[in-house]
Amino acid sequence: MEGRSIDVKGNKLYIEYENAFENKPTIVFLHDSLGCTQLWRDFPAKLGSALACNVLVYDRLGYGKSGVMTTHERAVNYMELEADLLNDLLCTLNVQDAVLFGHSDGGTIALIAASKYQENIQAVMCEAGHIFVEDITVKGVRDALEAYNTTNLGERLQKYHGDKVEMLFRAWTEIWLSEKFRNWNIEYLLKDITCPLLFIQGENDEYGTLDQLEKTLAQVSGISEQYIIPEIGHTPHKEVPELVLKRSIEFLQRQFNS
Template sequence: MEGRIIDVKGNKLYIEHHNPFEGRPTIVFLHDSLGSVQLWRDFPAKLSEVTGCNVLVYDRLGYGKSYPMFTHERPVNYMELEADLLNDLLIEMNIDNAILFGHSDGGTIALITAAKYSERVKAAICEAGHIFVEDVTLKGVYDAWDAYKTTNLPERLQKYHGDKVEMLFRAWTETWTRDDYRSWNIEHLLKHITCPLLFIQGEADEYGTLDQVEKTVSQVSGYAEKYIIPGIGHTPHKEVPELALKKAAEFIGKFF
């Protein structure tokens, strides 16, 4: 897929758009808090192939090949603002039949976007997303911060994010560990999700418990199913890509 930079209300975002299937939905991939288009590797292309759906993958502002963040300081509702920007991106791309596939922060953004913009979002796959803050989540963030200071993690991230690494890492870790972020919660939005939802979670996810899954699928208003994978951590699409691909394709095939 060829990539390009587009301007969405002053935000210069890197996108890759593969659009060969006329009249079919577009699967929009939303990366995690340290992710990028490149880090999805071939998963989007494979899901496109098995479902006959178009694909849009993009780097959020400050990530990958998109332009840098304006500041590392984020408001508590930063993921709701990302959902608003995603809706603007969908409008810009003339996509009104999106299937969102989001991982971690991207999963949360997928849930929020599905709740707020149902006219454009026709289904959502949330992989390891969060709807509230847990102690295990904070432990995962602190562990990542230790790894950033004591290992070659910064150098490995620079391969994907260039000179934006320190800002995006601070934006993630400092936001999640702030006192005012402890009460962040989006459960009030879940009842507005009416499109079909699949929640994928590794049973050994180091960033969240199964409460995230159960409380999500029980509070949405539309069809919802969960897929819990034993012995798997925070990134099922990388740890067991064949299982994640098969389940996502099966879910999409039910409705499209």
């Protein structure tokens, strides 16, 4: 897919958009807190090809090839704001039949978007998303910060984010480790999710317990399914991509054919 930058409400966002299939949904991929378009590798193309669907992958502001964040300081509701910007992006591209596949922060953003913008979203695949803060999540962020300060993690991230690495890493770690974020919770939004939902999580996720999955599925209003993968951590689509592809394809085929 060829990439380009577009302006969305004054934000310069890098997108890769393949829309060759008429009258077919667009699968939108939402990356994690350190991710970007490039780090999805061939996963989006494989899922889109298997289902003959259009594919949209983009870098959130401050990531990858998108514009720079204006500040590393994030509001407690930063993921709600990202869901609003996602909706603005979909409106800019006239995408009215989105299927969301979000990982980690991207999974949370997908859940929020599905609750707030029901008319434009057909289904959600949430992989290792969060609906509240857990001790294990805070520990995972602390461990990542320690790795950033003591290893070459920053240099490795520069390959994908360039000179934006310091800003995005501070933005992620400082909000999640702050006292003001400890009570962040989006459970109140879940009842408004009416589209089909597949929640994917590794049994050994180092950033969240299965409470995230179980409490999400217990509170959404639409059809919901779970896929818990034994002995897998926080990034199933990288650790066992073929398993995640297979289950995602089966899930979406059921929705498209129903």
